Structures are given as C-alpha cells and as structure tokens.
Amino acid sequence: MAEKENSAKGNDMNRRDLLKGLATVPVLGAFAYGTWRKRRQDHIRNHRLAKELNMSSGSIDYTPFQHDGQTIRLGIIGFGIRGTQLMKAAGFATPQSIQEWKNAAALDSRNKRYEDFLQQDDLNVQVTGICDLFDTHAERAMAAAANPGREGIGGSKGIAAKRYATYTEMLASDEIDAVIIAAPDHWHARITIDAARAGKHVYCEKGLTRTLEEVYALRDAVKESGIVFQLGHQGRQTESYIKAKEAVDKNLLGKINLVEVCTNRNSPNGAWVYDIHPDANEKSVDWTQFEEPCEMKHPWSPERFFRWRCWWDYGTGLSGDLLTHEYDAVNQILGMGIPESAVSSGGVYFYKEKEHYVNEIREVPDIWNTVLEYPHLDFTLMYSASLANNKDRGKMIMGHDGSMELGNSLQVYACRESTRYKEQIESGLIDPSLPIYTYIPGRKNVDSVATATEQYFASRGLLYTYRGGRRVDTTHLHIAEWIDAIREGKQPSCNIDQSFEEGISAGMATKAYRENRTVFWDKDNEQVI
Amino acid sequence: MMKNTNYSTWQLWSLVILRVAIGWHFLYEGITKLLNPDWSSLGYMMDSKGWFEGLFHSIAGNAALLNVMDFMNIWGLILIGAGLIIGLLTRVAAISGIVLLAFYYLSHPAIIGVTYAIPSEGSYLWVNKNLIELLTLWVIMLFPTWKTVGLDRYIFNKK
Incomplete structure (x- = not known):
C-alpha cells in the first residue's frame, strides 16, 4: 500500500527507507511474548504453590445480618x-x-x-x-x-x-x-x-x-x-484471624511450638491514666455503689473512679485488659484452651513517679510478661507488654515448617530448615525470604505473590482502612453477631465456653504475678492450684 | 516543524531506542496494572506527601474519582507506551507522558524531610527517576524521530 502511494506521488523514499517507519513495530511482538512468559511463570508458581498450600482463594464475605423481626x-x-x-x-x-x-x-x-x-x-x-x-x-x-x-x-x-x-x-x-x-x-x-x-x-x-x-x-x-x-x-471479627485459622488448620506452619503475642502502647491514655472529668464530685458520682463489691472500701477518689484500671481492687491490669485480647485471638486460631501452667512477671517501671498521678501511684504493672505452657500440645504461648513503647510487633506463630506474622494482614513464611517444604525450597519454588502466603483484607484475590508495594501499603494500613471508601468497625460486627444470635437463638463466636477459657487463663496469669509463683490448671477438677 | 530530520544514523537510532525503552516501561506498567484485578492507585495516592498531598488524599478519599483516576492511569500508560514504541501520535504520547510523570513527581516529590511507605531503591534529592524520565521524554518530544521511524511517518509525511 505504501509502495503504491510512494510511486504515485513520486516520493524519493525508496522501499527500504519506507519500511523504516515500521522498524519498531516488532518490539510490540517482543513485548507481548515477554509479558506472556512472565505471566505464565507467575501463574505456574502461584498455581503450584496454591495447590501445595491448599488455601481457599478470595476474601471473606460477610453475610449481611438479617435485622428484621423483633426489635x-x-x-x-x-x-x-x-x-x-x-x-x-x-x-x-x-x-x-x-x-x-x-x-x-x-x-x-x-x-x-x-x-x-x-x-x-x-x-x-x-x-x-x-x-x-x-x-x-x-x-x-x-x-x-x-x-x-x-x-x-x-x-x-x-x-x-x-x-x-x-x-x-x-x-x-x-x-x-x-x-x-x-x-x-x-x-x-x-x-x-x-x-x-x-x-x-x-x-x-x-x-x-x-x-x-x-x-x-x-x-x-x-x-x-x-x-x-x-x-x-x-x-x-478480624478477617485476617479467620484466614490465619485456615492456614493453621491446613498445616501451613507444621507443628507449632512457639507463639509470641504482645501489647505496645505509649501514652498516659494507653496506660489508663485517663483525664479526670471536672464535673465529677461526690454528688454527681455514686461512689458508694461503685465500691460496693470491694472488700476494702476507699474514700471518694476521682482518680480511682476514672483510672480504676490502675488498681487491683477493680481490675487486673494488663492481664485482664490486654493479654485477654491476645489470648483470645490465639485461642480463636489454635483453639488451645486453658494452659497447664502460667508464670508472670513485670512491674511498675515507667509510670512510677508521683507526677503522673493525683494522689495515688498505680498498683498494676505497666510492663508485663506472661508465659503459658501447653505441654499436651507441645507449645508455649508468650505474652509481653509495654505501656511505655508503641512499637508494633504483631503476633507471631512459629511452627517447624513455617512462621506466621499476623496483624490486620497476614503473611506466612516457609522455614529454611522445614521438612515439609524441603523439596520446594531446593527446587526454587519456595523462597524462604518471601512469603508463601499473603492475605491483605479488601484484596479481591488471595495468593502468594502480592507485590511488595501492596504489602508496604497494607502494613501502613493504607489499603485496609479506606478500601472501597468504607471502614468496617469490628466492634460493630461483634455486637451485630450477638444481636443476631439473640434473634435466632444461636451461639455467638465468643460464647461462654470461649469466655471461660479466657477468664481462667487470664486469672492464672494474674494469680501467678500476684503470688509470684507458677500456677497450674488441674483440668479434671477444674481448679487452679 | 517536521523538516529537520537530518540526524546521523547513530543519532537517529539512539533516540529511537531511548523512545522505545521509555515506551516499553510505560506499556508494561500499564499492562501489569490492567492484569491485576486488585490494583488501585489508592495506596499510592494515600502515600502522597509534599506540596499536593491534600489534593491526592482527597482524590483517594472519593471512590468514584479514584476509579476514574485508575482507569485513566492504566489506559494512559498503555496508550502512551504503545504510541512511543510504534511511533504513532508520538508527540501527543510524549506530552501526555510528561503530564503523567509530572503528576507522579508532584505526588511523591523527592524533597527534604519526607519519607514514603515504599522504601526507595536509590538515593534521591529533588531529582528522582520520575523527573529524569520526564526530562527524557521532553527531549524525545523535541527530536521528531517518528518522522523517520514510526507510523506517524505515513500520517504526517504526506506532502
């Protein structure tokens, strides 16, 4: 066609020169080939890994609750x-x-x-x-x-x-x-x-x-x-915990031997040294009723009323307040129940000065460690907390074949010395320095190859928080589940059996700290000794 | 404007290779985003810092606008990339590429005192790779290699 034009117009371009115009078009062919090869390779890796790991794909769909019926x-x-x-x-x-x-x-x-x-x-x-x-x-x-x-x-x-x-x-x-x-x-x-x-x-x-x-x-x-x-x-209600359970159930980690969970906060509010409301006085507060369950009664103290979490008379500090969240997350994933023994240690190491308080210095520690032993399951659960440092440490579940890092997103890494993944590591299918499984909430697809960019954004909460312009409040979901269970006569997820395990385990941790000894669970008699 | 194409062979082909390489980069960035159902510019926008961070954050906060941006970004990259490679509407492609890169640069300027969620693979102060690619496209735009090597030759060279 070009030739015809050429001759018709008497242009001085010869045929060879004219073809120069098309010289870069074959680059598109190379591009298409390269892209196809790369995608094929990613697909094969994903497919083989997916088959190997047998994890379900797709994110978790919440079935909307049926709110009709009785108010x-x-x-x-x-x-x-x-x-x-x-x-x-x-x-x-x-x-x-x-x-x-x-x-x-x-x-x-x-x-x-x-x-x-x-x-x-x-x-x-x-x-x-x-x-x-x-x-x-x-x-x-x-x-x-x-x-x-x-x-x-x-x-x-x-x-x-x-x-x-x-x-x-x-x-x-x-x-x-x-x-x-x-x-x-x-x-x-x-x-x-x-x-x-x-x-x-x-x-x-x-x-x-x-x-x-x-x-x-x-x-x-x-x-x-x-x-x-x-x-x-x-x-x-946290999506990543639900996926974490699936990963554990499908044995991605191998035999689990150590679980590390933690709490980190670094502000007076985080350490329960809350503001005292200026309107609070003996007339506006029913102090007598507040103190009613206490063995030892105390005179009116706005400090105790608002910052009750700092005293043993009203709560159990890090144990009941925040260890319980971590414990329950792990119990949801591993279903390990009550430990055979517990030890705890810690102290009031940061908020120990009078300047942080009105009258009374707190009793409950701001640095706390608890070790729960599960010899019958061959693993240890370690909890450590600081109310004077807010490094985000996440949860780590460690097995012989892999480790799981868990926060709002979830990553599983194969262990270099794993038995289960030995062949795949040797063949290059699995690289122990890269996650073999990644779950980022809100992402449409779940597979092992989330891009580094996505992981960085997810770790900063940039994807999770605003995805689709809608944030999901887990507390709302938890209440909705309870309301739904009332209407339909069902059991909610953190029911009384789960709660009993939480209560006993945290109680053991508190007792261990306060009595400064190892406490044990007598399973047959349901007694802490 | 379309007259001066008397480059030496080396000059011409060096510029063409540069044009094709930039085109390849654009095209592949576009295609990978197109093929990834989870891709969205959301994280990138939310990570914006510097002079226009408010603007980029508000785009990210608006789901409808974000979809438009994603669509324009993906197809912009693909069309600019393909245009640069085969030399079709090359000048338009180069100018569009400059505009797109200017957006990238302004959303993530390499200025003193800011750090981004994605750790950078190199060290940059004011000048970063987006800016260099932008300036390179500027050069490409001023040297109309497409008059010799490119489909534009058949469109614009009719006398």
Whole structure:
C-alpha cells in the first residue's frame, strides 16, 4: 500500500527507507511474548504453590445480618470510654459527637468517621435503659439513646430511655431484653450473673472477671439460664484471624511450638491514666455503689473512679485488659484452651513517679510478661507488654515448617530448615525470604505473590482502612453477631465456653504475678492450684 | 516543524531506542496494572506527601474519582507506551507522558524531610527517576524521530 502511494506521488523514499517507519513495530511482538512468559511463570508458581498450600482463594464475605423481626431492647450499663464505643457500634451516639464528626468531615473530606457511622448497619435495636454512676455520663448516654436517627445537633429526637440508679432495677424491668456491660471489671461477674438469672442476654466487656472464683460462678449462671452471652473480644471479627485459622488448620506452619503475642502502647491514655472529668464530685458520682463489691472500701477518689484500671481492687491490669485480647485471638486460631501452667512477671517501671498521678501511684504493672505452657500440645504461648513503647510487633506463630506474622494482614513464611517444604525450597519454588502466603483484607484475590508495594501499603494500613471508601468497625460486627444470635437463638463466636477459657487463663496469669509463683490448671477438677 | 530530520544514523537510532525503552516501561506498567484485578492507585495516592498531598488524599478519599483516576492511569500508560514504541501520535504520547510523570513527581516529590511507605531503591534529592524520565521524554518530544521511524511517518509525511 505504501509502495503504491510512494510511486504515485513520486516520493524519493525508496522501499527500504519506507519500511523504516515500521522498524519498531516488532518490539510490540517482543513485548507481548515477554509479558506472556512472565505471566505464565507467575501463574505456574502461584498455581503450584496454591495447590501445595491448599488455601481457599478470595476474601471473606460477610453475610449481611438479617435485622428484621423483633426489635431488641437494650440496657447500657456503663457509658465511659468503652461504653461510648459500644453504643456507637450498636448505632447510637450523642448529637454532639455526631455534629463533631460531621464538622470534621466538612473540613476534611478524608475524615470518614461521620460517613462510616451513617453507613453502619441498622441493627433494629432500641436503647430503653441506661445505668451509669456518674450523672454526666448517664446524661450523655440518654442523649445518645434518644438519637436513633443518627442526627447532629438540632435533629429530631427518638423515644427517651429510662435512667436506672442501679443495675438491679434495670434488670427487674420488662422493658429490657438484653444488656451491654461496660462497667469496670469488678462489676462484670455480679451484673452478668444477675442478668442471666433475670433472663437478660449479655454482651460483657473483657476481661471476663476480676477474680478466678467469679469465673466459675459466671459460667454456671450463664449456662443454667440459657441466655446468649458474648464476651467483648471484637478480634473475633478480624478477617485476617479467620484466614490465619485456615492456614493453621491446613498445616501451613507444621507443628507449632512457639507463639509470641504482645501489647505496645505509649501514652498516659494507653496506660489508663485517663483525664479526670471536672464535673465529677461526690454528688454527681455514686461512689458508694461503685465500691460496693470491694472488700476494702476507699474514700471518694476521682482518680480511682476514672483510672480504676490502675488498681487491683477493680481490675487486673494488663492481664485482664490486654493479654485477654491476645489470648483470645490465639485461642480463636489454635483453639488451645486453658494452659497447664502460667508464670508472670513485670512491674511498675515507667509510670512510677508521683507526677503522673493525683494522689495515688498505680498498683498494676505497666510492663508485663506472661508465659503459658501447653505441654499436651507441645507449645508455649508468650505474652509481653509495654505501656511505655508503641512499637508494633504483631503476633507471631512459629511452627517447624513455617512462621506466621499476623496483624490486620497476614503473611506466612516457609522455614529454611522445614521438612515439609524441603523439596520446594531446593527446587526454587519456595523462597524462604518471601512469603508463601499473603492475605491483605479488601484484596479481591488471595495468593502468594502480592507485590511488595501492596504489602508496604497494607502494613501502613493504607489499603485496609479506606478500601472501597468504607471502614468496617469490628466492634460493630461483634455486637451485630450477638444481636443476631439473640434473634435466632444461636451461639455467638465468643460464647461462654470461649469466655471461660479466657477468664481462667487470664486469672492464672494474674494469680501467678500476684503470688509470684507458677500456677497450674488441674483440668479434671477444674481448679487452679 | 517536521523538516529537520537530518540526524546521523547513530543519532537517529539512539533516540529511537531511548523512545522505545521509555515506551516499553510505560506499556508494561500499564499492562501489569490492567492484569491485576486488585490494583488501585489508592495506596499510592494515600502515600502522597509534599506540596499536593491534600489534593491526592482527597482524590483517594472519593471512590468514584479514584476509579476514574485508575482507569485513566492504566489506559494512559498503555496508550502512551504503545504510541512511543510504534511511533504513532508520538508527540501527543510524549506530552501526555510528561503530564503523567509530572503528576507522579508532584505526588511523591523527592524533597527534604519526607519519607514514603515504599522504601526507595536509590538515593534521591529533588531529582528522582520520575523527573529524569520526564526530562527524557521532553527531549524525545523535541527530536521528531517518528518522522523517520514510526507510523506517524505515513500520517504526517504526506506532502
């Protein structure tokens, strides 16, 4: 064609010169060939590895809950920091909070708190009762309860909830179907047991109880009553933990021998040295009731009221507060249950100066280590925590054939000396320095070859947090699961059996620290000795 | 404008090879993104720092806009890459490439005091590979090799 043109126009370009115009076109052929080869190689590697590992592909689809049917009427016991978060997860926030999120979103389109809250599923629940010992908190809870429309300041109001002076009055009411307990730990057992006896379903914050004795009584009361009980380990809803369980079940790690979990925080808030509300005084706080379960009574102390986590009278410090989250995550994945023995050590090493406090220096350690032994399963679970350093260490599950690094994303590496992967390592199919399996939440496909870029972004939370413009609050999912279980008469994921294991294990860790000795679990008699 | 193509053979082919190499790089970046169902510019945008970080973050925060950006980025890379290789609408491809690279550079400038999620494979201060590729495309744009080697020859050389 070009030749015809050429001759017709009498152009001086000869045929050879003209073909120069097409000289680079074959590069496209080379490109196509190279791309095909590379993809084929990746595909073969992926396919062979996938076959070898036998992991399911695809991300986890949450089946939307069916919220129709009976409206569940909730009573909220405790509206402090956690109670506020739980109520938000159930769909209720004060007009003031919502207005703040709204304003923040107007100023910065990246601020998604308001949008995320609006998108959160309506659980078809109503908050009919509030119980909080501090007037200001109770009033805020009332304002949140009366705001089912999730509106800001000046919005329409819903039906007002009733405020109860004591939880016993709330439990006696027939306007309450279920209670969310976000009171301090020294109240958990009493309220749960009474709620169970009153036939009210319970969502209770962790740690399960303050003492070991309470764990048995709580379990028995829940079991006898048949209520739906969920313990507040929202990690049960974390996608990567669900994938981690599959990886362990499919034996990607080989025989597991060591598990390392940790907590790192580095702020007064993280160490439970919270602000003291200026409105708190002996009139606005029912201090006598707060102290009721305590053996030793203390004079009014706003410091103890707001920072109760720092004293043994009300909680168990890192053990019940944060070891329990880590323990429950591992228990969800490995199902190892109660350890045969526990030792703990640590101390108040950072927040030990008077300057951090008003009157009293904390009792519970800010540096804590616990070792739980599982000789019958041939592994050790180690927990270490610092409230004065916030390095993100993640969880590490180590087996003879591989290691799993677990956070919001998950990576499995083959062990260089692995027996199972020996041939694949020798043949070059597996490179021990690269993950053999990667799971990044929100990613459509799961395979071993996630690009380095994706992994970097995921590790910084850049993909997870904003994927599809929607963040999923695990606490919301955990409450939704509980509500769903109540409606359908099912068992939620962190039910009373799981909770019993958590309560005993954390109780052993606390006892080991406080008595400075190794404590043992007598399985047959269900006793800690 | 289309007249001065009296380069020596070495000059011509050196420039053509440079053009094709840059085209190859664009095309492969585009194709890998096209073939990866999980690819999105989201992480890259969220990682933006410097003068325009607010702009890139707000694009990332808007799902619809992000989809448009992803689409334009993928097909921009592919079409620019293919254009540079075969010399089709080469000047348009080179200018588009410069614009695209300017976006990359401005979203992740190698300025003092910023670090990015992806560790860099080299050491850069103000000048980084995006900027060098941009400047190289600038040169490509000014030396119309496509008048000799490229499909444009048949489109624009009709006298």
